[in-house]
Amino acid sequence: MTIDQDQATDSEKKISWTLTRDENFNFRAAHWSDLHGLLHDALPPDIFFWGHLFLSFSISHDKTSVKVKAKVIQTDENIEIVGDLLVAADGCLSSIRQSFLPDLKLRYSGYCAWRGILDFSGNENSETILGIRKAYPELGNCLYFDLGFKTHTVLYELLNKRINWIWYVNQPEPEMKGNSVTMKVRGDMIQKMHQEAEKVWVPEFAQVMKETKEPFINVIYDSDPLEKIFWDNVVLIGDAAHPTTPHGVRSTNMSILDAEVLGKCLKKWGADNLHSALEEYQSTRLPVTSKQVLHSRRVGRIKQGLVLP
Template sequence: MKGKAVVVGGSIAGLSCAHALITAGWGVVVLEKTSSPATGCATGAGLGLDPLSQKLIKSWLDQPHTLDLTTLPLTIDQNEATDGEKKINRMLTRDERFNFRAALWSDLYSLLYKALPPGTVHWAQTFLSFRISDDENCVKVKLKASQSGEVTEVVGDLFVAADGCLSSIRQSFFPELKLRYSGYCAWRGVLDFSNNEDSDTILGLKKAFPDLGKCLYFDLGSGTHSVFYELLNKRINWIWYVNQPEPQLKGNSVTMKVSSDMIAKMHEAAEKVWVPELMKVIRETKDPFLNVIYDCEPLGQIVWQNVVLIGDAAHPTTPHGLRSTNMSILDAAVLGKCLEKWGVENLASALQEYQSTRLPVTTEQVLFSQRLGRIKQGLQLPDRQPLDPRTASWEDCEELQQKKMPFLSDMPSILSHIKQLED
């Protein structure tokens, strides 16, 4: 029998799920509320792909080399202390065996979307509700067409929630669950310098940060930190985390609309913290935006009958461990191989193996990402004093390295085919 999956959410997690399930021999329908594919969208900004995610994406593409053509290698992970008064940096940690690749969200999205069979994604479809049949053999998903308002129903053997950290589907199983505000927000932006490579800003940045183009830089100030690295096609991705009370969000998004006054105040505050070379990049970036950072206590369950959560719907996480996209891709791959192994007639066994494989890993990674963020932001933890990067020793900072992420290099046994492909 060939199973049919209905996936709600057409972002990276949903598209990865489509690839993995199609590879497993399933039919897939992806329902997405936006009206068309995202192109040139900045709100996803930059992201880092770990080695396993790179291998998985390449296994889904007819031309695997295109992933390398749309990303840049990040071979160094470096943490630095910034003295806001003296405007100088000093190195805290450096890992030269960092094997990630940097991608712009919209570039990775476009690569995954174009590699799917035409018609896989159904656009402008707003998810309304779902219902498991009385015999538990199928799920009926009700949706509304955004333009016409027509309400229709799609039936599948499996229902996949890939609808992000504010998942309404997860809420139906955990009605009391509330996301946990991290205590800080993130200003983000991408500076395109393709037409201005020899500007004082870019030349100054490359002089101050000589490994730009292959390094993931974390600059730690007093009670704050920033991240920046180069993307393909002469772009700089930067993020600045700011401790503040929780803002009031409107709509189903963790991205806030910002005014020119808010941006001006951000520039003024950043001027006091960062070295001039980085500050010029922030000031020259068009349309910076603000993300509110949430996670939640790890869930104890992510499958129910023939319903499954993947990606941020299954494990909302803070961004410091570069886990959100990578966990979503690995969720999709493990789910696909479990379905291929067990078949649609043994769906319950497939979903239980998916859950037992992923939950121990995602639980530890969510908690470590949260811890990493609190340390870098100078926030309190029960087992260590707040980090002061100006006086911190190497031992104080060893935990800040990305390679300390639990299960970072572990490949689930069910994905042993990836190793075979390499061999």
């Protein structure tokens, strides 16, 4: 996509106008399954342990190895895996991070995100698709941010005839169960969301939301920047290292850059100098990601009409 456009929508008059527009935008969007497929195909097939549940880890007394215990889901058998380094990429609710920082609390942002993907393959000329393309004429080449009163949405097209949309809604923190920030939603919740969409957004966008199968809610958290992201031979990357709100359009990019920098540091220092490699990784990434987390927090609160700290 080459265009980034921020616009505002009047919910009563159902009209939109442009606030800012960047025509030199260089942005690539991918569905998670597409990205995972690329990564999977690029790696040796024998390194994946499908159907295994992480249970615990322990660092050897001499700090030279780390042992992971996991359960094989199909057989209920517990296995142990020993390695030089444990890379914790287990997300913003990281259980590995909690082992080192048991008192760290995530900060609820004050809002959740309704999300969905409309697959319109075979329906390219439907009234809904023709309508959304008329309302958002550069869809496919533009990342749209649409601001309403104390709310905003993100809209863009993915490969293979899919439209991705996100709608941020201010609300009290929901009660979460399990270890995921994704909430399952009931039919009545979806119906209420559709009704609110009709009130807030232009009819063409509301219709896209209505025709999206299985929309879901992400509860938005972040945390104050960490002071440390490795301990002995255990290192955090991605959301485990820097839980962040998603408003910088860089949450996934932050994780990818973590992995790239970590890989380069390990290659530079070698297995015999693991501590030096992790020190360089930490000193390189922490200052950058800390600024990005706080910037994204501020942007989110501004767009949602919330009080700035």
